[in-house]
Amino acid sequence: MSAERSFALTALRMGAGLLVWAAHFAAVYVYVALVCAHGNPGSEVLGFSTVRVVVMLMTLLALGAQWHILHQALRGRWRKEAQQDGQPFIAWIAAAAAAAGAVAVLWSALPTLWITLCVPP
């Protein structure tokens, strides 16, 4: 495997959990901004605010991704490859970043459950 591919893969694995957090954060921010500027923030699905439902779905998706990364890093291929290469550090960082990323995703998304949506404070 060439130098840059192997490094790109390593870097992606180590930062995957944090990248998922960043993607979730950006997606929620952009979605809320667009709904508040041009959408219908008052709309509902099955009696629940559409915005809250969508944000929660994004959050579940992000948590699912974190779970997958965690599994890969602790028990899956990532761990095996890291051990074969004599670099368990890489799998450790990947797992820890996914765990931290999962907590950060939850922490960022929780206020969605009760904060007023589009009104400036």
Add this chain to the structure above:
Amino acid sequence: MTELPNPGLRPRGEYEKLLAIWRPPSGWRFLSAVNNTYIGMFYVGTALLFFILAGILALLMRVQLAVPENQFLGPETYNQFFTMHGTVMMFLFAVPAVEAVGVLLLPNMLGARDLPFPRLSAYAYWAYLVGGLVFFASLFFDVAPDGGWFLYPPLSSIVFSPGVNNDFWLLGIGFIEISAIAGAIELIVGILRTRAPGMKLSQMPVFAWAMLVLGGMIVFAFPAVIVCTLLLELERAFHWPFFMADKGGDPLLWQHLFWFFGHPEVYIIFLPAAGMVSMMVPAMAQTPLMGYRLTVLALLATGFLSFGLWVHHMYTTGIPQLSLSLFTAASMAVAVPSGIQVFAWIATFAAGKARLCTPTLFLLGFLFIFVLGGLTGVMVALVPFDWQAHDSYFVVAHLHYVLIGGMVFPLFAAMYYWIPTVSKRTLSEKLGRWVFALMFIGFNLAFFPMHITGMAGMPRRVYTYAESLGWGPLNLLSTVGAFVLASGVLLFLIDLARNFRPTGAADTGNVWNAGTLEWVPNSVYALRSIPAVNGREPLWERPTLCEEIEAGHWYLPDAPTGRRETIVTHPVDARPQYILQLPGPAWSSFIAALGTAAFFLLLTVKLVVPALAGGIVAIAAIWRWAWTTDPGATHPPADIGGGIRLPVYASGPVSHAWWATVVLLLVMGSMFLSAVFAYLFLWTVSPEYWPAADALPGLGMPALAAALFVASVLCAQYASKRLDRKRASRIAIVAGLVTLLAAFALALRAHGALSPAESGYGAAVYALLSLLGFYVAATATMQLYTLARSWYGLLDAARRVTFDNTRLMWLYTAAQGLLTLALLHGYPRLA
């Protein structure tokens, strides 16, 4: 790797040859030196100079504020002083200082002879020095910026600030950012590709990790500030209304872009300082750092989370409540990784036996001040509290606790700690303790009362206040504290003058018994031989290592190609890949820096023709500089010891130049994303300025432009495969150049009569096209350069690094062209 690769005595004359190859030029030619030791020391010295200059401005401001209704400084002068104080401290001291320490220390710490692009380091340094000095000199002509260090429009717009003051900020700072980005590219590639053999990622010094994260943050954060400064300059110069609300612009666009840079900037300053602390604490406690993995994780997490905080500077701008809650959550979360590092340092001190000497005192002072600043940071992360404290002296207190605590105290600790690696004498321990005491007491005396003045209602950036407000005693206390702090810095300068004796040949030795490689005795060539590394504290793990390195028993004890060299290793496991022939002293980087500075600074004062002349000089000098940096395989594979023979040339993805180009493309991509954000943001706030689908230009011309971009890509790929056939490859490069230019011309023409000055929409469209045009021009220059090398017989299927770099740039530009067309012609039809 415990067996010595080069046991036995080294050949006679080998050491003298190595020394001669690395010796810097003497006399006035010393200015052409590019070695990291010299450039690093110049860099640190210049950063300190700006620290002192900005500090003097702070003292003058404190004199003004010492008593109510003071007339020592008038309001206009005061505005210029606080703007320059903040700007110089942030852009000319803090970021350059941390990069400077990296340039100075990293090669030795990583076991390299130098950073991979010494002339780039020299260019970045000279550009910074000249640009910074001219920028600062604007104060003496009463044309210094006066809109605050964040230069918010509409105050900074041409309507409310018609003079050239703010142009100095926009062009001067934009230019200095280029220097910072050049430094970041150098550091990223250096850390990833020039580590000692065997130094895996898990064995990298924490400072190297911190600098790697810093490099990544600069790559993604600084483009946002470059783009927003360009937009504001375009608005001021050509009336493109990006920030004019009555024409479909929005002043908040500036705040979003500025703070997308501005908040990570705080961590860009703090993380390297934290990295330094993680190196010093183990040496002072004589025990390895506790929680190495967690510390690395904390650095990475901070790097990511810091990009989710920018809106916490904008809580009072009317952003929807749910969005604010996201940023509050992220702002509080970022305290966690900082806390992890603080606990790691405390645990390391607890596990070892701390020596209470000057660096330790500064480290303890840092912990105390930074933790207090962190606590008030969590307070201002909360929206209701921030509404009360916003724009008050409470925020001034908070930011100084974070920045001085988080960066200046570690930097002073670092100077007392690392100066022995570059000086014949250590700094004075006795004076050092006084320096610390004065700085610590003075700092707290100056800034702690500001929490109270802020809560008492004193706003930032006021040049005076009425006596009846009752802020006088606290302000007087702050002024006294500022002078006590300054006396500490003055004492440090005296200590420096008395004891700092820089030398490229002999240093004081490992005075702290530290475990990392920068403490190996070194000279102008850095390490005599490059060791294999199997742990995080190699000097502790192998007590004989210093002697072995000095005796030339490790790798590359000589200079097999007769030039300056270092070993390029794999970025993950640090296995040796090739010998990099480093360029030596040259005037080209110095002249290129002067030309670049002239271009930007003369443009500020509207001297367009001389500015263009400066730009041409810069391009010519860069051309000259680059001409010798792709030498090809001039030497057969060379033996570095231990039976390892390495090639002396590499192209494609293995080459260090390929890596630098990829990092540069990331910077360019970030600039593009910032411009896309500006376009979409203005649509979000003022969609009424966007044309209806039937009023948009037809799709024929954009489709043709897209086809030409694709054709240009095909030319690049064809040329890449036919480098062995000179004529065919030259025709392909010329065809690619012509199609690229034609594609851009069509993309530009597709918007017909739309004027960029007409509305926010027009301005945003032409901003994206201007950026594309700049990239097309840069790519065309590189294509012409590549053709010239082909013409001179310096390009073929094997000697192809230049072509590979041009091709990467070429493919990227074409891709951005396609994305720009899709956005400009597709999005308004879908929105």
